[in-house]
Amino acid sequence: MEPLTINADIAEDEPDELTTALMGLIDAANICCGVHAGSLAKTAAALALARDAGVRVGAHPGMAAGGGRAGGLPAPTEFAELLERQVGGFRDLAARAGVAVGHVKLHGTLYHAVEADAALAQVFLEFLANKASDLEVFALAGGRFAPLARAAGVRVMDEAFGERGYLASGGLVPRGEPGAVLVDPAGVVERLAQWRASGRMPAVDGASFPLAAETLCVHADTPQALEILQALRASGI
Numbered sequence: 001m002e003p004l005t006i007n008a009d010i011a012e013d014e015p016d017e018l019t020t021a022l023m024g025l026i027d028a029a030n031i032c033c034g035v036h037a038g039s040l041a042k043t044a045a046a047l048a049l050a051r052d053a054g055v056r057v058g059a060h061p062g063m064a065a066g067g068g069r070a071g072g073l074p075a076p077t078e079f080a081e082l083l084e085r086q087v088g089g090f091r092d093l094a095a096r097a098g099v100a101v102g103h104v105k106l107h108g109t110l111y112h113a114v115e116a117d118a119a120l121a122q123v124f125l126e127f128l129a130n131k132a133s134d135l136e137v138f139a140l141a142g143g144r145f146a147p148l149a150r151a152a153g154v155r156v157m158d159e160a161f162g163e164r165g166y167l168a169s170g171g172l173v174p175r176g177e178p179g180a181v182l183v184d185p186a187g188v189v190e191r192l193a194q195w196r197a198s199g200r201m202p203a204v205d206g207a208s209f210p211l212a213a214e215t216l217c218v219h220a221d222t223p224q225a226l227e228i229l230q231a232l233r234a235s236g237i
Contacts, residue, residue: 001196005157005215006232007138009060009107011046012037014220022220023049025229028056030105030138030217033086036062043090047097057099058138061086062107073113076123083127103157104128105138115143128154141213142170160201160213162232163188163222168207179204183224185231192216192237 141158165173
């Protein structure tokens with residue numbers, strides 16, 4: 001069984017000391033571009049931490065609070081501009097820090113939007129193929145976007161979530177609903193051990209579904225994120 005790449009969405013609004021501690025436990029960092037959370041100073045500091053820890057770096061673009069059209073999603077032109085501005089700015093900061101950028105992972109609303117909105121998915125595909133062809137994309141394992149990206153010649157890492165609850169359909173439990181975020185480190189490890197042994201991810205209703213992934217995400221703003229990552233590393237998952 002191939003080892004999982006452990007990643008974290010990081011440099012958002014977590015304390016600086018937590019950013020530092022988490023960086024020592026992950027293989028890849030999806031670093032906030034300083035727009036949906038955090039700041040450019042925090043982004044720059046996280047890039048330096050990743051460089052010193054030998055952690056793979058990816059841009060983590062997201063929507064500013066209050067952005068987007070009705071329903072919370074950007075228009076396609078707005079999305080294209082967001083990607084160019086945030087990923088471009090992130091690359092500039094990374095270059096100053098002497099860090100290579102290897103991937104991109106959309107944040108939150110945008111991550112799920114490209115799964116459900118064909119026009120936004122096409123914008124992201126065109127950006128990856130034409131303006132960021134050197135970057136891999138982290139995309140939802142079992143979702144719709146990953147196969148579209150592969151068909152377009154984009155390199156993909158299929159991503160599962162360590163401390164987010166799953167529905168039997170394969171989607172994530174919406175935040176705010178019971179079971180959406182798992183904070184017991186032992187319970188997280190047990191669920192993931194079952195998945196790794198069987199190839200089926202347990203869902204919140206007791207069912208399970210087949211899921212294949214290469215990378216596993218833990219969010220820095222999850223309560224007990226540090227303890228969860230420590231438990232995952234100790235388990236060897």
